[in-house]
Amino acid sequence: MSDEPRTPLTERLLDLAVEYRSGAAVVRATGEIDLSTAPRLAETLADQPGTVVLDLTRVAFLSAAGVQAMLDVRARGRELRLVAPPGCRANRVLDLAGVTSVLTRYESVCDAVAP
Template identity: 35%
Template sequence: MDLTLETRVLDGFRVVEVAGEIDVYTAPRLREALADLIESGHHHVIVDVEKVDFLDSTGLGVLVGGLKRVRAYDGSLDVVCTRARLLKIFEITGLTKVFGIFGTVDDAVAAHVA
């Protein structure tokens, strides 16, 4: 399966909606999309993985790399995920303590507004 990426703006956040598989073959596209956003001055990013069917360690590495980049600008990178299989990956790797993980994009935005 391929990877599709769509970016939209919501209340000052850049929301990257990801669908498909994030693996060693497709992760570079996500890395490039995040890098382009961050380099163009957008330091508050939400990555919506609700339509992601598969996520491997390469994909996790891309998300961690994106988080490091935005933190250099006092930014944020949150993840929207309710899929049990993906949440388990974040839990096993300890990344639930690193990322803000939310059930909806609106919840992620609200966490920064409150």
């Protein structure tokens, strides 16, 4: 048996990295955004100051719970910009959920952080 600390399952399913560019908090998501990981995503998004850019380029799976976490940020009056270039897996769910009129998508982080 190993003495190494175990990483919680939600952290293994979804990695969130935050950086600040041009006055915006860029949250890069890698992995799966589902019912178990959406609360951590929502918390990370809510903790960022100002404009938040969520990069979904490396998201392999997006559930309705993840979409709801994004909508909750918007409902609190925060500006949320999504990076979901053509071919991004998250686009299908975003289109099916019908949120494209509420959540603005960009093809790159550079486009999303531009004034």
